[in-house]
Amino acid sequence: MSLLDQLNNDMKTAMKAKDKATLSVVRMLKAAVTNEQINLGHDLTADEEATVLSREYKQRKESLAEFENAGREDLIEQAKHELSVVEKYLPEQLSxxxxxxxxxxxxxxxxxxxxxxxxxxxxxxxxxxxxxxxxxxxxxxxxxxxx
Structure with missing residues (x-):
């Protein structure tokens, strides 16, 4: 199953569960993958998918650090949730x-x-x-x- 198929299935699951927070993140990931596909002009390879996911993960990790520095408790929880959702799609990380x-x-x-x-x-x-x-x-x- 390709990453886009997995994202579509998870998007449907989140919609049925009325999980707006997860749905939002899955939609952002799907948009990022689709945009990369359009930019490259072909279906993404596993490496290219991993690159997109890594970029999205890094952006959220940087946002979390900024929110923590600014003391924005309201945004910290949201950023942590987004990180956990993105982690589900990343390949297993090396120790x-x-x-x-x-x-x-x-x-x-x-x-x-x-x-x-x-x-x-x-x-x-x-x-x-x-x-x-x-x-x-x-x-x-x-x-x-x-x-």
Missing amino acids: EAEVKAIVTKAIEQTGAESMKDMGKVMGVVMPQVKGKADGKLVNETVKAALQ
Whole structure:
């Protein structure tokens, strides 16, 4: 089942359950996937779907951080709910240990020795973890390994 089919089914389920909060998030995700499909001019591959979902997840995570900094309790709960809905569609996330193993392997492959080689390492690591790990975590792991 494609992501769009899954989103359509979940949208119908949310409508029947009169779950307006979930319905709103599913509709936003469906719109983001559809817009990406239109922009690219073809059906999305699994990697492209993961990219769209990761982008949506990151936006909501950043919004949550902003709401927490501003002390907006009313919006924090909504943002947390949106994050939980988006997480259902993301591929299973890699653990820190798995990311470290991938980074270590990439450093060996590229022969990286210092922070100057960070771009090489990131270039090897990111395609492997796309949609499966937070870019910030990967960045911090690479920095720690190269220091």
